[in-house]
Each structure stands twice: as structure tokens, then as C-alpha cells.
Amino acid sequence: MTATTETSPAASAGAAPERTADAEAVDPALRETARALHSPVVDWFAAHARDLPWRRPEAGAWGVMVSEFMLQQTPVNRVLPVYEEWMERWPRPADLAAEAPGEAVRAWGRLGYPRRALRLHGAAKAIAERHKGEVPVEHAQLLALPGVGEYTAAAVVSFAYGKRHAVLDTNVRRVFARAVSGQQYPPNATTAAERKLARMLLPEDEATASRWAAATMELGALVCTARSPACTRCPIAAQCAWQLAGAPEHQGPARRTQSYAGTDRQVRGRLLAVLRAAKDPVPQSDLDQVWHEPVQRARALDGLVSDGLVEPLEGKRYRLPLT
DNA sequence: TACTCGTGGGG
DNA sequence: TCCCCAAGAGT
Numbered sequence A: 001m002t003a004t005t006e007t008s009p010a011a012s013a014g015a016a017p018e019r020t021a022d023a024e025a026v027d028p029a030l031r032e033t034a035r036a037l038h039s040p041v042v043d044w045f046a047a048h049a050r051d052l053p054w055r056r057p058e059a060g061a062w063g064v065m066v067s068e069f070m071l072q073q074t075p076v077n078r079v080l081p082v083y084e085e086w087m088e089r090w091p092r093p094a095d096l097a098a099e100a101p102g103e104a105v106r107a108w109g110r111l112g113y114p115r116r117a118l119r120l121h122g123a124a125k126a127i128a129e130r131h132k133g134e135v136p137v138e139h140a141q142l143l144a145l146p147g148v149g150e151y152t153a154a155a156v157v158s159f160a161y162g163k164r165h166a167v168l169d170t171n172v173r174r175v176f177a178r179a180v181s182g183q184q185y186p187p188n189a190t191t192a193a194e195r196k197l198a199r200m201l202l203p204e205d206e207a208t209a210s211r212w213a214a215a216t217m218e219l220g221a222l223v224c225t226a227r228s229p230a231c232t233r234c235p236i237a238a239q240c241a242w243q244l245a246g247a248p249e250h251q252g253p254a255r256r257t258q259s260y261a262g263t264d265r266q267v268r269g270r271l272l273a274v275l276r277a278a279k280d281p282v283p284q285s286d287l288d289q290v291w292h293e294p295v296q297r298a299r300a301l302d303g304l305v306s307d308g309l310v311e312p313l314e315g316k317r318y319r320l321p322l323t
Numbered sequence B: 001t002a003c004t005c006g007t008g009g010g011g
Numbered sequence C: 001t002c003c004c005c006a007a008g009a010g011t
Helices: A028-048 A057-071 A076-089 A093-097 A101-108 A115-130 A139-143 A150-160 A170-179 A192-201 A206-222 A264-277 A284-290 A294-306
Strands: A311-313 A317-319
Touching (some): A028 A192, A028 A206, A057 A076, A057 A115, A057 A150, A076 A101, A101 A264, A139 A150, A150 A206, A170 A192, A264 A284, A264 A294, A284 A294, A284 A317
Antiparallel strands (some): A311 A317
């Protein structure tokens, strides 16, 4: 029974008058599908969830937010040590807000995409200034913070505050694509249909919805993986639309793989690595050593400066930003 | 929408 | 070895 992801005639025909304005019509078949998935997935999570530091109560909303920033496109194993250092050094948003942004970039280390460090610092400042030092509870307020998008806002709302909110990351999208839509992989870009499906599948009960969000993510991360899913260990393999369809190969455009060698990104990474390691301002002549091609080198450095990741000083010297 | 933005480990 | 991909956001 593959669930339809769009409006079904049955559900939308005679719109129930008692529905509130923003309530969505729910396909009865999909509702049944959802109920059949909730218990197995949530129970599996209770038995197999990893003991990650940001899942412990003492992490608090700030800990959850820090972890979510770090986990944007970076694997858990690499995040763990940096997260621990970070939380020890800056246990509250105000602690980070009081620091120079360059210190956040330095402490970010080699997690990659260092703009995230800058944005996390900016988010901490906004929280300190506009929210009395407390991580906001409202999704819209979270969304207004730098570096917080649809996913991160939902994750904080759900994981930190236990609210009922659909959480749609790459893991969840893959689980739903397979279990419900019968596809090996989700579309390249998140679609409105996926968002709607995620809302439809969300359990009504708040506490269950929160567990469901974390559980579907964990299932995607540990079992329903991209490359080689461990279907024998999957709690919903018997109901999986993709399995029931014979695990067909993905059709449609392949995800375009991003190159790295020789790109500006690589040059930026090398430049920033030098600056992270330096305690004092670095003369340009030192930065020139990291890349042979002068035009690309200059472009990369300019980009870092305009992104606010690097601060230019008098006499062709550079450092991580003090302000 | 499609593209940019780091880094490194596992298949 | 090489390639794929990993709890996205911003433009």
C-alpha cells in the first residue's frame, strides 16, 4: 500500500466543516500507514538510540543548537570532540556572544564550512541581545537567527523543547522516500510534497511526535543508510514500500557530485587553516605559499574577507576577525 | 532553482 | 584508488 503524497480525492472531496482553517486534509490510507509505522520506529529508537551528548538532559537547548550547527553536513564522529570543547568553553549563548567571532572560527577547527562558526556566533549574540540569553522556543524566532534554516529550527523545537514539529533532514527524507513512497532516494531538492508528507506522518501526541522525529532520523543514520541499507535490522522492513516493490533502482537524475580539488573552496580551506593556527596576524607572503595560482588565490582571500571570516590589517597582514 | 560553501572517512 | 556522502543555509 503505497501512500499517496498528494491530495487524495477521498480526503478533499467534502472538506469537513469542523476542520480548523490550517488543518490539512489527511488521506485515510496514509493515516493508517502512519499509525502502523509509529510504534515500531519509536520502539526501535528506545532500544537502539546512540548515547550522544546533545541528547542528554544537561545539554539543554543551547547544546542542541550547537550540535545542530556542527552537524550541518558534518558526520557525528567528527563533531563529538569539538562539541565537547565548545560546550565547556561556552556553556551559554552569552559566553560565546562575549567572544571575538574569530575565536569561534578557530575553535571550529576542521569541521568544514567555517561560515557556520560565524553564524553560530551571530546566533549567540542575537540570543543574548534579543532573547535574554535563552534559546527561543518559537520556530519563527529560531528561523530568524543567522544560520538557522527550516531544518535546524525544527530540530531545536522538537529535540530541545519536545514540541510537535515535523523534522525533515536528509535521513528522514530517505526513510520516507523508501518506507512510504517506494523510492530508493528522495528528490535532489526537498519538495513541498515531502514537507506535506512529513506533516501527515507526524504523530498527534506531542511527546510521541518528538520521539518520532528523533527516531526517524536515527533510523536513517544507522539502518536505512544511503549506500547499503541494513534492511534485515529495520523495524519496518515488512511495511517498507520500497522493499515491497522489490527495491527498484533509483530512476531520474543522479545527484550531481560536488568536486573539490582545485576549487576555490579548497584554496579557502588552506588559507583559513593557516590563519587558525596563527596566534598573531599573518603576512600575505605566508598566505601566498598555500596556492600557486595567484588569481584564484586572491579571489579566495577576497571571498573570505567579504564573508567576514578574515580581517585585513595594515601592511598586507590578515587575521581571524576580532569583531 | 541551482549553485556555493570544507573536510575526511568508508565502501 | 576513487568516489560518495555527511543532522543544511544562504543567495
